[in-house]
Amino acid sequence: MAGGKETPRQKMIGMMYLVLTALLALNVSKTILDAFVAIEENTQKSNGMQVDRGSELISDVSDEINSTNGKENAEKLRKLKKVMNQMQQVDKLSANLIREIDQVKMQLLQESGEDVATVKPLDNQAIIWEKGTGCKPTRMNLMAVQAKDQYDIPMYILIGDDIKNPTGKGKKIWNDYNGFRSKLIRAVGTYSEGKHTYSIQPKSINTFKNNQDLKDQVDRMLRDSKANLKDDEEVLSSIYMNLTKPERVSQNDISGVHWIGQTFDHAPLVAALASLSSMQQDVLSARSMALAHLKSKVSVGEYSFNKIVGLVYGPEIANAGDEVELNVMMAAFDSDNQPTVTYNGSSFRGTDGKGLIRTKVGSGTEVTLNGTVSIKNKSGQMKTENWSHTIKIMKPQGTISLPKMNVLYKGYDNLIEGVASGYDQTILSSNTGISLGKSGDQxxxxxxxxxxxxxxxxYGMNSISKKKVKLGTFSFRIMTLPNPEFFFGAVEEGGRISPAEKNLFSRYKDSPLDAxxxxxxxxxxLNTAPRPEKGKGSRISEEATKLLRQGKPGTIVNVKMDYVGPDKVVRKKIxxxxL
Known part of the structure; x- marks a missing residue:
């Protein structure tokens, strides 16, 4: 480009080309660094929201403890204090790790020559906007960092000399992060309840083939423990999996690289800080999940619900002489404060928030049953509501029932049963746009x-006399088929999928409809990929599988589909x- 045979004009053009190339490279580098700053800013905002969410949960239980009194609420107060003790353990464990990661972030900035002593909220020139307290991380403004692209110090502090065997602060964070995972699981899953004592001693799981393999290992660990699988299994599994990272990975054809080495190897300062903030986000998300689960085990509020109303449900129609069963309850209930129900001059204490009444109905056209239901608030004041329930008394007659649905669906074979009491043959007919065909007794x-x-x-018909009698006309609503649920393999919409799965399904999950x-x-x-993959049918292509394998755990996968049902209507679904 600048050889001896070039003219001065050519040499000048060559020099300008080199300068332009250098400027473009600098611009790309600045764009990438600014992207890390933007990611860190969003992560810090999300962390603040997680801190507030968890603190509100603790505050709710604390307020409930302070307002719960009286001998009749002694058992509830005991449960509240037990749960509060667990919540405080969770909060303390989370705060310790948040503070440790904060200290490492401050050390990275300080040894990179940045000013971390000045604290000025919302000042564009200041790096530190607010010091961290409790579980709240230090609020930083990475746009003010001067050495954004500096990577030697983060590598030295966090890794050391070997990406396979890190010896720096990053290794301690790794150990303490996994230790937090075990301690958090123990804090949530270890407690006594009545005559039962539940406990769990978590194993260290950091080697797994894929998410399904990780889930299988975690499930085995929980099943082998003394944890309360009925109430806690789902949240314990979710917390453990969300806090689990693969210890060894492959990077640039190098196998056995430690996760710390992979994450911080040649990472510029702002990228290293963003990765540490992401770890804090994992901690705070797990804290919120654990606290929400613990709070769900106790009730809060004056009555644990906003409105109090007596409620009774049972059959609305009965034949003369039938025994009927009624459930009487408050609209919502507190498991530690059961209602008192009165009926026909008798009073009894309910269970599971309701009182069960059994009685026989006589003759006539209808009967009305009534009584009261009462419950105490936390101050010991009794709240009483009246309840009533009317049952129509029916004589034997022809009726129609839909055993699988209460409407008729377009484009679908609706199964109908008809019974004409007193006749050995039942006949159904319609002149309003319904065609009826016999299928056995239905x-x-x-x-x-x-x-x-x-x-x-x-109609009822006597097969001997051939007498045919019309017993009634019944009206039905006409509706289109409801939309089905969608599955990626065996995982329903919103669930965590494996990149190895190939098939998409659409079907009804909790419906008697057989469509x-x-x-x-x-x-x-993927929300992290630049373009989608398309295909026909229900089996995804190899290109789509490759796209899924590029996604990291937690990546959102959207699948847009066109599908058709028995009514021949083409529908769309996202x-x-x-992952």
């Missing part, structure tokens, strides 16, 4: 109308999952 109804309602008539749905095409995207 009927199949197909909707052939655009109306919103239709009716079916029931088949077919996925016509799909489009899969389902989200988590």
């Amino acid at each position: 009927f199949i109804a197909r909707v052939n109308t655009s109306s919103k309602t239709a009716s079916i008539e029931i 088949k749905f077919t996925i016509l095409n799909w489009e899969l995207s 389902a989200s999952f988590v």
Whole structure:
């Protein structure tokens, strides 16, 4: 470019090209560094929200303790204090690790020549906006950092000399991070409740093939413990998995690299600080999850709900001489403060928040049952509400029931049963756009109308005399089939998936409807990937699988689909999952 045969003009153009290339390189570098600053800013805001959420949970239980009194609330107060003790353990464990990571962040800045002594809230020239307290990390402004691209000091402090065997502060953070995971699980899963004592001694799990393998290992660990699997298994598993990172990874064709070495190797100062803030986010998210679970074990508020109303439910129709069963309760209940129910001059204490009444109904057209339901507030004051329930007394007659649904769906074989009491044959017919076909002792109804309602008539017929009697006309709502649930393999929408899964499904999960749905095409995207992958059918392509493998744990996966059901209507759906 600058050889002896070049003219002065060519040499000048060559020099300008070199300068332009250098400027472009500097600009790319600044863009990347600014991106790390933006990531750190968002992480710090999220951390602040997690701190506030956890602190509100603690405050709720603390307020409940201060307002709970009286002998009748002694058991509830005991439970509240037990839960508060667990919450304080969780808070203390979280604060210790947050403070430790904060100290390392301050050391990185200080040894990089940055000013960490000046504290000026919202000052664009100051790095430190607010000192950390308790579980709240130090609020920083990385845009004010001068040595954003400096990486020697972060590597030296956090790694040392060997990315496979780090000896720096990063190794201590790694050990304390995993220690926090074990201590947090013990704090949440170890307690006594009645005659039962629950406990867990977590194992160190940091080697796993994929998320499913990690889940399997965590599930085995929990099953082998004395934990309360009925109430705590889900949250213990989620906390442990969210705090678990692979100890050894491959990087640039080098196997056995420690997670600390991978994360901080040649990481510029602002990137190292952002990674440490991300670890603090993991800690604070686990804290919030643990505190929310602990709070859910006790009730808060004057009555533990906003409105108090007597509630009774049971059959609304009965035949003469039938025994009926009624459930009487408050609209919501406190497991430590059961209601008192009165009926027919008798009074009794309920269980599980309700009082169960059994009685027989006589003859006539209807009967009304009534009484009161009462419960004490935390001050010992009794709150009483009246309740009543009316039951219609029916004589034997023809009726129609839908054993699997209470509407007729368009484009679907609706299964119907009809019973004509006193006749050995039942006949159903309709002249309002419903076609009826016999299927054994039942009927199949197909909707052939655009109306919103239709009716079916029931007849009883004596097969000997051939006498046919109309027993009633019954109206039904006409509705389109509801949308099904969507699954990525065996994982339903919103769940955590494995990149190894290949198939998409759409079906009803908790519905008696037996309808088949077919996925016509799909489009899969990650919130961290620049472009999506598309395909037809319900099986994802190898390109989509590769895209999934690029995602990190916690990445949101969106799948846009076109699908069709038995009613031949093409629908669209966007389902989200988590890697």
